[in-house]
Amino acid sequence: MITIENLQKSFTIHHLNQTFPALENLTLHVQEGGFLGIVGKSGSGKSTILKSIYRTYEPQAGSIWYDSAAFGEIDLLTASLRDIIYLRKHEIGYVSQFLNVMPRTTALELVMQSLYGVGAKEEEALEKAKSALRHFDIDEKLWNSYPNNFSGGEKLRLNIACAVVKEPRLLLLDEPTASLDHASKIKVRESIEKLKARGTTLIGIFHDLEFMEGLCDQVFTMTKLSEERTAI
Numbered sequence: 483m484i485t486i487e488n489l490q491k492s493f494t495i496h497h498l499n500q501t502f503p504a505l506e507n508l509t510l511h512v513q514e515g516g517f518l519g520i521v522g523k524s525g526s527g528k529s530t531i532l533k534s535i536y537r538t539y540e541p542q543a544g545s546i547w548y549d550s551a552a553f554g555e556i557d558l559l560t561a562s563l564r565d566i567i568y569l570r571k572h573e574i575g576y577v578s579q580f581l582n583v584m585p586r587t588t589a590l591e592l593v594m595q596s597l598y599g600v601g602a603k604e605e606e607a608l609e610k611a612k613s614a615l616r617h618f619d620i621d622e623k624l625w626n627s628y629p630n631n632f633s634g635g636e637k638l639r640l641n642i643a644c645a646v647v648k649e650p651r652l653l654l655l656d657e658p659t660a661s662l663d664h665a666s667k668i669k670v671r672e673s674i675e676k677l678k679a680r681g682t683t684l685i686g687i688f689h690d691l692e693f694m695e696g697l698c699d700q701v702f703t704m705t706k707l708s709e710e711r712t713a714i
């Protein structure tokens with residue numbers, strides 16, 4: 483489903499006038515329906531991998547071959563922005579610890595918009611959105627309020643609900659259980675298990691190794707390029 487070849491990403495810190503490598507010649511493969519867990523030290527480049535797949539970051543070299551339902555084999559590094567936007571809407575989901583809050587959009591509307599993106603009609607979107615909010619224990623009193631004042635855990639659960647309702651083909655999870663209590667973690671795990679059972683391919687970063695156990699088919703350990711950041 484995903485084959486990453488010789489991926490290279492560095493960051494230039496302009497005020498220092500220096501460039502630091504984050505990923506060097508990274509190669510990995512995830513089969514369709516598989517679940518790859520990525521672990522490794524802080525700063526080793528785990529999030530950079532997911533952001534490169536989602537094209538939030540643009541690596542300098544390498545390729546990320548994705549087997550798309552709409553386009554067939556496509557290199558996410560060189561795909562047009564139009565194709566990337568299509569894929570984000572229909573095929574690839576991304577959950578981070580941070581919620582992309584839209585102004586004047588309630589929690590319920592946010593989940594519904596996610597469903598409209600994949601073609602749901604209003605009635606269906608409303609039912610599915612309510613059921614997802616219920617599943618992730620978002621208090622009904624909060625459904626019609628703006629999420630910018632939600633707690634960290636509530637925002638995270640809403641974020642996961644928005645991604646999961648679309649039943650993406652590929653789901654990228656950047657520490658989806660950070661700041662969640664045990665009961666919420668179980669809910670997230672249940673949803674991941676359901677998605678996996680229906681064939682979603684998953685790539686996830688977890689600090690909570692216990693959470694990963696029994697979920698991931700393979701674990702990829704990132705090593706830090708150097709303990710001290712070295713300029714190139």
Ligand SMILES: Nc1ncnc2c1ncn2[C@@H]1O[C@H](COP(=O)(O)OP(=O)(O)OP(=O)(O)O)[C@@H](O)[C@H]1O
Nearest residue numbers: 493494503504522523524525526527528529530531
């Ligand atoms: N937008 C950016 N600008 C500059 N440097 C960045 C940027 N994003 C990441 N980096 C640097 O790239 C390196 C890898 O960062 P990344 O966030 O991928 O690590 P990580 O393994 O996910 O860390 P953590 O586990 O702490 O979240 C770090 O040294 C980080 O400072």
